[in-house]
Amino acid sequence: DSGVTQTPKHLITATGQRVTLRCSPRSGDLSVYWYQQSLDQGLQFLIQYYNGEERAKGNILERFSAQQFPDLHSELNLSSLELGDSALYFCASSVGAPRWTQYFGPGTRLLVL
């Protein structure tokens, strides 16, 4: 158990819908990262937050957004969902950034039908 929690574990929804994925970092970690793992794209970095502020952005679609709250938990919002958004979404956290090891949560498996 890495200490990073993600909810829900599984999510099944329809195209065009909107979902919110939640992540609670390890105690004491200030930095949160979101990654997407899909069969065709592999593991890709989406976005990073550090102590409530957006720090870095990767291949995140405009339909996706994220935020980190004062209690340091983070949410990833996915809207206007498409079939291709089906993937495993990971949250990771680290003490700081950069150079600190990232510890991953168990992931949220999203299936868009």
Add this chain to the structure above:
Amino acid sequence: AQTVTQSQPEMSVQEAETVTLSCTYDTSESDYYLFWYKQPPSRQMILVIRQEAYKQQNATENRFSVNFQKAAKSFSLKISDSQLGDAAMYFCAYEAAGNKLTFGGGTRVLVKP
């Protein structure tokens, strides 16, 4: 852009034997970090080992060790005394000042009893 390449899609090893996974990366940075993560069937991403580029000594963690060749930009993982629980996907990852992890495509390790 940094890239990470794992040239072996799948490796098979007999229980108690040794297997070596290859990873090469491309970067113009001099200061960076390299990681191996394990992803078992549960899909959880588990940190196996970490190497700082400024350290000449190769990292070791129990039965796991790396061969870090900075000039060749090579970072291989050796699993000694392989166990059935080592069966998983293994991902090589790179991190520089941008904080994000860049992952290779993964190598599936099969352990034969």
